[in-house]
Amino acid sequence: MGENGIAGLLHKVYNVSKPALPLVAYQELSAFKLYHNDVGLLSAMSRLSSKTTVDGDAAFTEFKGALAEQFVFQQLTQNEKLSIHYFTFDNSKHEVDFLVQTEDDEIIPIEVKSGENLKAKSFKIFCEKYKPTKAIHTSLSDYKEEERMTNLPLYAIN
Template sequence: MEYEERRNLAEIIETADLDMMSVFHEQLVEWLKYYMVVGGMPEAVGIFADTYPGVDFKRITQVQEDILQGYRGDFSKYADSMPRGLSLRLAQVWDSIPSQLARENKKFLYGAVRSGGRGKDFELAIQRLLDSSIALKVTRVTAPEYPLKSFDDVDAFKLYASDIGLLRSMNDASPESILDGDSVFGSAKGAFAEQLVCQELAAYGFEPRYWTNANSTNELDFLVQNDRYVIPIEVKSGINLHAKSLKVSIKRFGFQHPVRFSPLPPRKDGDIQDLPLYAVAALAHMTAA
């Protein structure tokens, strides 16, 4: 594919042209798969650009592993200037992110970092990761209502990596597991889909939250807002778009602009706006309107 063709595909996403997304959906999904593998770290992107179309995924993966090793080195480098044990807790929290996201309920569990772990053991480590911009935190709200910040439940949150390419390497997921076949995400599809949407929401300036009811039988994967209303977001990694939680929540809370991200082309399903996983830019356009 020539540069001009790639530029045209990028423009379709940047301008949120839903009609053209439908026309070029297969090509856009192929580029989405590349992004799942490469992520956005500059050196990894540089290798991709220099070696495309015969992409050197081995070098890209090595760069990602070097970055991850560099993070761990940074955790220990300043051990003497940190509170006692903090460097170890930084590594423990960071290394737990893939398994935390692999669970059906992705709420961050301190006990999954270390047996018997408690909030006071890891709060400072989590904040350091956030301050370093290598992790993203999504707080639960007690009610999916405007303004979201008024309903923050600071004790419940999900923790994501800042870059999907690094998460792939942390999971030891091969490039082939993502690039080959019809599945966009392979066996870790749920975690990768949410990771993608989360980091893209953050990149477009949103501060996403999530919501579950009291017994966690109903969940909205993400919630964002503009200056007027809340937008509930459901993320689907496969082509089965059954959305019980979203539809129940629409009836209960009267959402006017629900969105569902999936590997499928854009369409309307009743009140729900279906968007492809590569099209978070379209949500940014919708909320600015």
């Protein structure tokens, strides 16, 4: 993660062209997302009032997904042994929020939702197509474990 730091504030997360080991070999250097290193600072930089954030009005609806994704990124970076990427497929029609390679060379897709909705079309298609041994969906819903998929509440992502 350290090599991705931009002035210590932003981190690049690269898209990979293929969900295969090692993920770094499939990085697309021209396709990346930028994440702030602190979700609280990002929230402050948005200049949204605390009332808007707490009440969750229409102005906040779009931004809360970005904040949830930012939060998950921040939690993932606490483990320096993870290689963090994202993945688009089918001509960029579908995206998996994070594709993580563990120190045990396991590739785990992670889908982030800011609400309780567990439906994620792209994530479902990815899991059907690539059949990962483990997949994580994180949302405001309760913990739920299925055969290959685990829903973790956002607060439990670390």
